[in-house]
Amino acid sequence: MRPRIYLFGDSITEESFTDGGWGSSLANHFSRTMDVVLRGYSGYNTRWALKVVEKVFPPPERGGVPMAVTVFFGANDACLPDRCSSFQHVSVDEYRKNLHAIIAFLKKRWPSVRILLITPPPIDEDGRLQNPFVENESGLPERTNEAAGRYAKACLAVAAECGIPAVDLWTKMQQIPGWQKAYLRDGLHLNKGGQRVVFEEIILGLKGAGLSLETLPVDLPLIAEIDPKDPMKSFEN
Amino acid sequence: MRPRIYLFGDSITEESFTDGGWGSSLANHFSRTMDVVLRGYSGYNTRWALKVVEKVFPPPERGGVPMAVTVFFGANDACLPDRCSSFQHVSVDEYRKNLHAIIAFLKKRWPSVRILLITPPPIDEDGRLQNPFVENESGLPERTNEAAGRYAKACLAVAAECGIPAVDLWTKMQQIPGWQKAYLRDGLHLNKGGQRVVFEEIILGLKGAGLSLETLPVDLPLIAEIDPKDPMKSFEN
Numbered sequence: 246m247r248p249r250i251y252l253f254g255d256s257i258t259e260e261s262f263t264d265g266g267w268g269s270s271l272a273n274h275f276s277r278t279m280d281v282v283l284r285g286y287s288g289y290n291t292r293w294a295l296k297v298v299e300k301v302f303p304p305p306e307r308g309g310v311p312m313a314v315t316v317f318f319g320a321n322d323a324c325l326p327d328r329c330s331s332f333q334h335v336s337v338d339e340y341r342k343n344l345h346a347i348i349a350f351l352k353k354r355w356p357s358v359r360i361l362l363i364t365p366p367p368i369d370e371d372g373r374l375q376n377p378f379v380e381n382e383s384g385l386p387e388r389t390n391e392a393a394g395r396y397a398k399a400c401l402a403v404a405a406e407c408g409i410p411a412v413d414l415w416t417k418m419q420q421i422p423g424w425q426k427a428y429l430r431d432g433l434h435l436n437k438g439g440q441r442v443v444f445e446e447i448i449l450g451l452k453g454a455g456l457s458l459e460t461l462p463v464d465l466p467l468i469a470e471i472d473p474k475d476p477m478k479s480f481e482n
Numbered sequence: 483m484r485p486r487i488y489l490f491g492d493s494i495t496e497e498s499f500t501d502g503g504w505g506s507s508l509a510n511h512f513s514r515t516m517d518v519v520l521r522g523y524s525g526y527n528t529r530w531a532l533k534v535v536e537k538v539f540p541p542p543e544r545g546g547v548p549m550a551v552t553v554f555f556g557a558n559d560a561c562l563p564d565r566c567s568s569f570q571h572v573s574v575d576e577y578r579k580n581l582h583a584i585i586a587f588l589k590k591r592w593p594s595v596r597i598l599l600i601t602p603p604p605i606d607e608d609g610r611l612q613n614p615f616v617e618n619e620s621g622l623p624e625r626t627n628e629a630a631g632r633y634a635k636a637c638l639a640v641a642a643e644c645g646i647p648a649v650d651l652w653t654k655m656q657q658i659p660g661w662q663k664a665y666l667r668d669g670l671h672l673n674k675g676g677q678r679v680v681f682e683e684i685i686l687g688l689k690g691a692g693l694s695l696e697t698l699p700v701d702l703p704l705i706a707e708i709d710p711k712d713p714m715k716s717f718e719n
Contacts (some may be wrong), residue, residue: 246540262510269506272520273499282517283509288705297702303483307546332710443553463533468525473569480533 246309247464249280250451253294253301257366257435257443259285265397267435267443274448277314280480285345289419290335291343298350310355311455315447316347319365319396320433322389330387337399344403359454361447362404362411366439367418369425372432388433412446446454483546484701486517487688488714489631490531490538491554494603494672494680496522504672504680511685515698516549527558527572528580535587547592550693552684553584556602556633560625560655567624574636581640598684599648601634603676604655606662609669625670629636647690 251406252258252268261268262283272281284301286294291312302308322335335343344362351360373386381387397415404411418439418467425432435443451457466479489495489505489623498505509518522533539545542595559572572580581599588597610623610718618624634652641648655661655676662669665676672680673680688694 246544259513260510262506262513263503264506266506266510269499269501269503269509272506272509273497273503276496276499276520276522280519283513285513286702286705288708293713293717300702307483309544312533332708332713421632465537468523471569472526476530476569477533480530 248278248312248461249272249282249284250275250311250313250315250456251284251302252315252317253284254363255285255289255317255321256287257285258283258315258317259287259423260285260434260444261285261440263440265437267440267447270440270444271447273459274444275461277463277467278458279397279456282311282444284314288321288325288333289318290324290333291318291340291347292335295343295346297351302351302354305355311358313359313361313454314351314453315361315363315364316344316351317470318344319400320388320393323365323396325366325387325389325392326384328387329381329383337395341399341403344400345407348403348409350448351399356424359451359456360407360409361450361454361472362400362409363443363447364411364413364415364430366391366414366433366435367424368393369429369432372425372429374432376431376433386432389431393470412443412450413441417446418442484517485515485549485693485698486519486538486546487512487550487552487693488519488521488548489552489554490521490537491600492522492550492558493524493553493719494522495520495554496524496556497671498522498677498680500677502674502677504677506685507677507681508684511681511695512698514674514700514702514704515695516693519548525558525570526555527561528555528571528577528584529559531555531574531582532583532587536583537696539588539591542592550596550598550688550691551588552600553581553588554600555581556637557625560602560605560629560633562624562629565622565624566618566620574632577633578636581637582644584648585640585644585686596688596693597644597646598687598691599637599646600680600684601637601648601650601652602630603651603666603670603672604661605630606666606669609662609666609715611669613668613670617652623669649680649687651680651683654683655679
């Protein structure tokens with residue numbers, strides 16, 4: 246059976262197979278080596294994710310043992326408690342506890358699984374206010390970059406406490422001037438530039454955890470390895 | 483467990499998760515309903531595919547039962563026997579027999595599985611001659627549209643004989659003037675326009691087989707269904 250990586254997260258994960266999305270880029274990158282399985286749930290915060298995690302991931306006897314899982318929550322937890330998306334808000338303290346519980350669940354279910362935590366991305370507040378998908382008459386963004394940063398920091402702390410790798414997307418994306426429009430479509434979700442950053446950071450994170458094209462076996466002979474004079478020889482064993 | 487569809491084929495399948503690829507479009511379309519699992523093997527013809535099919539698809543006790551499989555071969559079988567890619571050539575008669583054997587294998591392994599056959603695409607011979615990836619000093623294309631058409635016809639005949647649906651990509655793509663450059667990147671592989679056609683035809687084919695967003699259950703509550711005043715209620719059962 247081919248190794249498998251689950252992508253577990255919110256809308257930024259659910260949308261990862263759109264044109265140039267980081268999920269499809271991973272599936273393309275690992276096209277002969279690893280299955281990329283989408284488990285993105287738009288709008289979910291860690292409270293809801295923790296509530297459903299047992300339904301999301303089948304036990305080994307029904308679904309085998311995946312090689313890796315990306316856990317990518319926080320953008321919804323970080324909605325401000327007094328603004329228009331407050332029903333998605335989770336306090337940073339509960340966010341930490343929920344992430345710990347999700348990781349504990351995954352480690353218990355599959356002791357060998359590699360977990361890669363991803364922080365929420367930064368927020369472009371101007372982009373949020375222009376976002377037509379949220380009803381917002383207050384004139385104030387329902388998410389702020391400062392709040393997202395606190396959740397990102399908490400996410401990194403959890404990774405350190407658990408001894409697992411993390412992608413600090415919040416910091417990484419803010420390293421270039423104009424990141425607000427270079428990486429984000431509506432102040433929160435990724436455009437093609439942002440999708441690319443997430444893909445590249447995950448590739449680096451997986452490589453650090455020992456998962457790369459150099460280490461994963463290729464499923465069946467590559468065309469370049471097949472002898473044109475005796476193709477069937479490649480399929481003998 | 484979420485339903486699963488395997489994409490089984492050659493490079494046109496292996497490349498289906500590139501930007502705007504039909505595989506990633508399927509994964510995005512079915513993001514909350516069905517797993518799209520890539521089993522594309524560049525350069526493979528039906529002879530090689532038949533040889534490896536048992537390794538590609540795990541038995542039910544190890545991998546569960548998929549809901550559907552797309553079988554998309556023929557572009558390599560149709561390489562001409564006297565030109566530069568002749569080692570990939572398989573006669574049209576053997577192609578038919580191999581397709582029959584692959585379908586018989588899949589039906590035996592999973593009696594309930596829906597199989598969707600896809601014909602090879604048409605060939606733009608001019609595009610093939612400009613393709614820098616194949617060493618070809620003869621000045622003659624290694625594939626012709628006429629030959630691809632014979633394999634496409636055979637593929638449709640097999641589908642009819644087996645009573646399974648098929649996408650006649652060869653005919654479909656040639657319905658617009660300029661199809662050669664509108665759909666093909668190098669005379670054989672799909673550009674974004676071609677990827678779109680394959681995606682749309684597969685969606686239609688799956689719908690005909692009863693698989694669509696209207697019939698597949700959604701995995702976990704959608705954000706639009708969650709009551710902002712009492713979100714946890716949605717997760718009670």
